[in-house]
Amino acid sequence: MPAGLAIAFAIGFCGLFTALAVFIGPKRTNPEKLKPFECGSEPIGSPRGRYSVRFYQVAILFLVFDIEAAFMYPWAVLYNQLSKTDPDGAGPLPAQISMFGFAEMLLFVGILVVALAYVWRKKAIGWE
Amino acid sequence: MADAQSLRQLVLGRKDVQDLSDTEQDLPPDLMTVNMGPSHPAMHGTVRIVLTVDGEKVVKSDVQPGYLHRCFEKESEHATYTQIFPYTDRLNYVSPMINNVGWAMVAEKLMSIGKDIPKRAEYIRVIVSEMSRITDHLTCVGASAMELGAFGPFLFFLKCREWLYELLEIVSGARLTHTYVRVGGVSKDLPAGFDERLTHTLDEIEKVMVEVEGLLNNNKIFRDRMAGIGAMTREEAIATGCVGPIARACGVDYDVRKDYPYSIYPEVEFDVPVGTTGDCLDRYLVRLEEMRQSIRILRQCLKQIPDGPVMIDDPRCALPPKVDTYNTIESMIRHFKHIVDGIKVPAGETYAFVEGGNGELGFFVVADGTGRPYKAYCRSPSFVHLSTASQLIHGHLIADIVPIFGMINMIGGECDK
Amino acid sequence: MSQKVLDALTTAHAAAIERTESQHGDEIAWVKRDQLVAVATWLKNDPAMAFDAPVFCTCIDRLDWRPLGVAPSQHWSEDKPRFEVCYQLRSSKHRHRVRLKIAVPEHDARLPSLAGLWPAFDWQERETFDMYGIKFEGHPDLRRIYLYEEFVGYPLRKDYPKEKRQPLVRRDDLTRSTSSVGKEK
């Protein structure tokens, strides 16, 4: 499946459903509906106030480790080919198991573990 | 020169170099007020907290109950003593039987017939109360585990609760709102084959409890979210009037069944679990242990239950047997007067209390001799525990409010009466 | 067995105690309003009494109090005070209990608050104020606890009709086509 086609499909589907929602979905707004939802009570205080930077830190760190997990998916799918010496199995000999795939991911995760250790020591994750 | 300076400041929006002290003081973030409103899953739908938070840490909280105030007192001034039983069911609707027994006891205390209730009726009352107490703890622990993300134990405990609901439905006819106890005894006898089914269910529940304890007790996430959260000292617990599992978790050894024994609790042995630190984890462990003690009581009751009538035959508060009602005019009139005008409770006032699911549940009744109470105040443990909530929350993170509220087990009907 | 509580109370505060009675095993002590705080602090701090556990605080509205089988002299009449505020206390050490009752006339329904002595009474006094309109002086923040601020009147008084609703919000597109029987009185 050539990558370009896959990207086109992705954009096509997302665009299709957002377009459907925008054009077909009923839009009926009333002032009550536009107010922020605060568990049923009148919203108090304004979100515009200044709040601690820790929120931003925690969000960014989550993003880093979330994407790390996301990268593991394609690796996991292709793990079998990565572990064979001749991936397309053309040669006469039965393919031996090679540590290429595993070592690759170990390196990738290792870097991020160092980052995690640094962040942990700097107490950027907790909320003290 | 001056306007160039201000121009640069205007453009860059930066302070002048001289204004900066050597280190840029980090301005304290403004406190944000947030609504943890009435319609929130962790608030059991009936409590609103106006939180003032500094980032995630709670700085000030104003707990507002009253969203489920259904006027128990006003309704009970317009209903006869027997008609109030359905209202008491819906006070602590997680363990409704115990409220029924509490209300029956206050009426019996006023009529001073507490001593001559038939022994079998007392045993049945203790059996159904302890079953109701188990469902209370099952719901409380299951729901607060789910609120912390452990969905498995919630479903396991609800499966057990379904078994108990079926049994309570066979006994009283309703799954949740039983209205089973009457002044002077209970309305119906236990059905045949009840004790085999109950013993079987109790064994099953103990198996499930072992499973859930395996899941939760040493679970790192569960312990981190519960240990050390919402701790309360012994003196605070007593001074704020806390009772039940919450006070026992702080080390207050107060259980109405032991300190002011009523009904046949002196005839069964059971222990009262008492915690040490008084935090959420201790409340959870105390509730689990209390479930085991209730199972132990149930087993003893099933062995010791005598035969005999289940209703006192005192004409003042017992309905005449059906065969007389349809055959003799006196019984018909008595039956009619009993239902329409209610039980004539002599004038006086008293406060009777039982060990409810959340602690000392008492009724302060002023009777004026007619069939309707003049005043029926319900002393509800949830209302007292909720008054300590804002002090327990103080200084914790917003996410810690959920386990604290889960373990306080604040029941809307009982808290707002 | 709490009779000794009443005896100790009467000996220590003879002036403050109007009368004591014992009904159905509960000891009741009628206390004068102005000496309530003195008696309460004594009850709390005295080692023999040690009433450290508050149980409840409520009020009885004696408006149409005509009990059956009781002499008419006991019935309520205009000259008698209308409200009786009751504080129930319990000692966790000695396991005895006492109920303090204070007569409060209707025209000035005021009472010194005991929220300072026992934190539990903070909310219970707010509830009594919300339901009966008894103003507790010295209470940290005395406002309605169950009902909403816009509610007028005190619902648990005997003269407040049970069904008198004061709705906050109703549906606007709802047209009451049929008459509503017995609209709010």
Place this chain on the structure above:
Amino acid sequence: MGVEITTTRLSDAALWAKAAKQSKLDQVTNWGRKFSLFSYPFVTACCGMEFMSVAAPKYDLARFGAEFPRFSPRQSDLLMVVGTITEKQGPALKRVYDQMAEPKWVIAFGVCASTGGFYQNYHAMPGCDQVIPVDVYIPGCPPRPEQVLDALIMLMDRIQAGRGHSQLAIKREQIIASAAQDEG
């Protein structure tokens, strides 16, 4: 005994429903909607215990595609009013209902949400339809889980037929808008 008898004016709703027949597209979208209801459990009182039992393994709500409770009105289209609605809770209920996206449906779970049950007093509202239009009422205090599942199936039929209150309201506005265009 001041009992407020209130009937929503269904007569004009029936008129608009007859006037606007179901187009093919409507039938397909309603078919999709009825099997993927996301409920916002507005739980207040004892019926909440029975709501837990309905969602629990024995009387599973998941069999009907309505199991996943969403605790935000933005992501839910079925408002289950579970338990007594008091006067103080009224504004909160109305605000949650207004903040839900159309088309939306309401189930009054239990007799307290339907008519106030045996709480006829100054603080309990005689039914949540004093504040929001309700599509299906479930009697019972609390109703048995089977009654709740039956009510859900009843609601699904109503959704398929396009006769939910908010569906009719959207239809009515479309007709008014199209009528205005014809004249304009």
